[in-house]
Amino acid sequence: MTTKQRIWITPTQVELNGTKLPVTAHGGALLTELYRQHVNDYPKFFKMDELSRLGFVAAELLLQAEGDRHSDTDDRAVILFNRCSSLCNDRKYQATIADKNDYFPSPSIFVYTLPNIVTGEIAIRNRYYGETSFYVLAARDYSFMQSVVEASFRDGTTRSALFGWIDCEDHDHFEAYMELVVQ
């Protein structure tokens, strides 16, 4: 398994293949800044929860670094991991149902109360029809994460994968570390 591209996003900085990208915003606003600067053609971004926004912009920057867009394919997997699951959005949803006198469950927030939605968002954007999976771990374990991806390469279909750690505790505490790897 060979790493072709890698990206690291925190609330204050972005590193693509080891090079810091110039950014001015912090926290959730940083993700919007990255979207505006580097993508800006996918309005559904604004409907996503913070975890999906994080995974989406990380994938977009990685794939732009790859060059020719490899899409409409079943040989690329999206395999992500984190610790907080969809907690950030779960809290937001809970706020819509916490007061019985102001009880208006939000359907658009509810649909993001699962962590694996982010893998679907990336697959839909790129028309990836292969494996998508999301694992919630007690702690980051890079060698375990690699072993999961290596197992996917043995399925006879997968030849490359977007994989990594996409964790979002709240608006100001998140981290994405994603790699584009090939068999």
Added chain:
Amino acid sequence: MEELVLELKKQIIEVLNLEDVQPDDIDNDAPLFGEGLGLDSIDALELIVMMEKSYGIKIKDPSAGKDIFKSVNTMADFVSKNRTK
């Protein structure tokens, strides 16, 4: 009615997170779903919640939504006739 139409447009933009859309961008008679704003089924559910939260209107028959949410004008007409707040 014009005031209600503008209010609805602002609410649609806010609750559906239509970040780059301004009220003036929404044609009063343009279809909200499919073409037009390109809203989806989750947006439809969010509009049903908005009707209850803002205007006290409970839409019990989901199939009625097709006519109510046809355009901003049809929404405004329905709200003006059925609102309880």
